[in-house]
Amino acid sequence: MTMPPDSSRPVTVPRLRELRDTGHKLTMLTCYDAGFARTLDAAGIDLMLIGDSLGMVVQGAASTLGVTVTDIAYHTRCAAAATQRALIVADLPFQADATPERALDAACTLLRAGAGMVKLEGAAGHKLDAIRYLSERDIPVCAHLGLTPQSVLRLGGFKVQGRGDAAAAQLRDDAQAVAAAGAELLVLEAVPSPLAAAITAASPIPTIGIGAGPDCDGQVLVLHDMLGLDSGHRRPRFVQDFLAQGGSIAGAIRAYIEAVQAGRFPAAEHGYAA
Ligand SMILES: Nc1nc2c(c(=O)[nH]1)N[C@@H](CNc1ccc(C(=O)N[C@@H](CCC(=O)O)C(=O)O)cc1)CN2
Numbered sequence: 019m020t021m022p023p024d025s026s027r028p029v030t031v032p033r034l035r036e037l038r039d040t041g042h043k044l045t046m047l048t049c050y051d052a053g054f055a056r057t058l059d060a061a062g063i064d065l066m067l068i069g070d071s072l073g074m075v076v077q078g079a080a081s082t083l084g085v086t087v088t089d090i091a092y093h094t095r096c097a098a099a100a101t102q103r104a105l106i107v108a109d110l111p112f113q114a115d116a117t118p119e120r121a122l123d124a125a126c127t128l129l130r131a132g133a134g135m136v137k138l139e140g141a142a143g144h145k146l147d148a149i150r151y152l153s154e155r156d157i158p159v160c161a162h163l164g165l166t167p168q169s170v171l172r173l174g175g176f177k178v179q180g181r182g183d184a185a186a187a188q189l190r191d192d193a194q195a196v197a198a199a200g201a202e203l204l205v206l207e208a209v210p211s212p213l214a215a216a217i218t219a220a221s222p223i224p225t226i227g228i229g230a231g232p233d234c235d236g237q238v239l240v241l242h243d244m245l246g247l248d249s250g251h252r253r254p255r256f257v258q259d260f261l262a263q264g265g266s267i268a269g270a271i272r273a274y275i276e277a278v279q280a281g282r283f284p285a286a287e288h289g290y291a292a
């Protein structure tokens with residue numbers, strides 16, 4: 019078994035750094051309901067993300083921008099009802115973090131729904147303020163850098179970020195800034211693998227990659243993607259269908275966890291070149 023020896027102990031925020039320091043790769047998947055939460059938890063997933071990707075894979079929209087705090091709270095409550103061990107991370111949806119006060123209000127709603135941490139995208143000044151405001155008030159924060167899907171209108175699509183010296187340097191600085199502001203965890207999405215490796219090596223907090231190469235401290239995928247469902251848009255190169263090899267939904271989840279922990283996923287072909 020590749021699960022850590024204390025696999026029944028609930029995953030706490032301080033435990034994330036301990037797990038990283040012992041070389042354990044953190045495993046995360048998105049989750050939106052109780053049925054999948056029970057299966058993910060039983061398989062030993064470390065983190066469940068109630069991601070605003072639910073706007074795309076559950077609600078069928080073309081982006082995550084229409085998702086509300088009420089939506090995330092609903093799915094957080096559904097997933098939390100069937101979760102014993104995994105740490106639940108809930109997304110602050112588009113503009114719920116526009117001011118620190120709004121972010122605190124939304125975060126409290128999500129914590130009441132069962133989350134143990136909230137995630138917010140970006141490192142602009144007001145985002146750093148929100149991270150600081152929440153963490154000073156004992157609300158654990160996961161930052162999210164690189165391709166931040168809530169920036170899709172400004173970016174003009176879901177495009178790889180951090181290419182070129184200036185963009186790479188900015189991303190490195192942002193990673194330091196979110197940790198200094200109090201973030202406890204950092205998701206890196208769609209950035210060149212060597213850049214994610216460098217950011218991870220310099221990061222005081224664990225990194226979780228999606229399209230960020232094999233050298234992050236952990237990995238995340240959207241549940242629907244790793245079960246081979248058609249997401250209605252072009253399949254990103256970081257996606258692998260684990261259902262084929264896993265034989266069942268529970269088997270697919272176990273196959274994903276084992277592949278991440280053994281360093282077999284992601285492979286080179288799932289990453290982006292500099
Ligand atoms: N279902 C699904 N929906 C999602 C995400 C996911 O994870 N899966 N994650 C968020 C969107 N993120 C991406 C990231 C990358 C791509 C993508 O398609 N990238 C191109 C690269 C584009 C480029 O080269 O610049 C590729 O070929 O991999 C699409 C959505 C929100 N919605």
Ligand SMILES: CC(C)(CO)C(=O)C(=O)O
Pocket residue numbers: 048067068069070071072109162167205207228238239240
């Ligand atoms: C998994 C990830 C990082 C993809 O954008 C996410 O934030 C989500 O699902 O909402």
